[in-house]
Amino acid sequence: MQIEAKRNINKSKDEVLTEIRKSGNLENYHPFCSENKTDKWPGIGSIDYVKYLNGLKYRREFIKWDDTGYVLNIGVKKKLAQVEWLVEGNDNSSSLKIRVSPVLPYKNPIIKFFLWHFYVKYMLKTYLENVVGGFSEYIDTKTRVEKNKFGKHAWYS
Numbered sequence: 001m002q003i004e005a006k007r008n009i010n011k012s013k014d015e016v017l018t019e020i021r022k023s024g025n026l027e028n029y030h031p032f033c034s035e036n037k038t039d040k041w042p043g044i045g046s047i048d049y050v051k052y053l054n055g056l057k058y059r060r061e062f063i064k065w066d067d068t069g070y071v072l073n074i075g076v077k078k079k080l081a082q083v084e085w086l087v088e089g090n091d092n093s094s095s096l097k098i099r100v101s102p103v104l105p106y107k108n109p110i111i112k113f114f115l116w117h118f119y120v121k122y123m124l125k126t127y128l129e130n131v132v133g134g135f136s137e138y139i140d141t142k143t144r145v146e147k148n149k150f151g152k153h154a155w156y157s
Contacts, residue, residue, distance in 0.1 A: 005128035029138035032156035
């Protein structure tokens with residue numbers, strides 16, 4: 001199970017990579033983030049925390065960091081999802097793709113199937129579209145994105 005959102009960006013691949021690799025970067029473009037503090041930065045083994053508008057706080061641990069972006073595990077006390085931030089492109093244009101592979105806490109395959117197909121994947125898709133939309137706006141304008149810029153989200157606003 002995974003879901004993704006992708007946005008084409010009129011900036012070079014290097015510009016996009018530079019922006020997503022900045023310490024505390026989510027505060028600039030994530031429409032549901034109130035704080036993004038780092039413990040260790042940059043590279044593999046980096047650790048930061050994202051605090052959402054509703055007060056929920058997740059720990060992010062970066063397990064891959066290369067010229068395509070990075071991969072991280074996110075959770076509170078245990079891993080809730082693996083998240084990939086992938087950048088493709090060249091000197092003229094690029095794209096940012098965020099892909100999430102959640103760990104659903106349900107052992108019953110029928111419950112897991114219905115929750116994924118009728119609720120979780122739609123909530124995650126909306127969330128990811130807001131994040132890549134915020135990033136695209138920020139990298140074009142260099143103006144911090146407003147909170148709930150594209151509407152409120154039931155999980156994070």
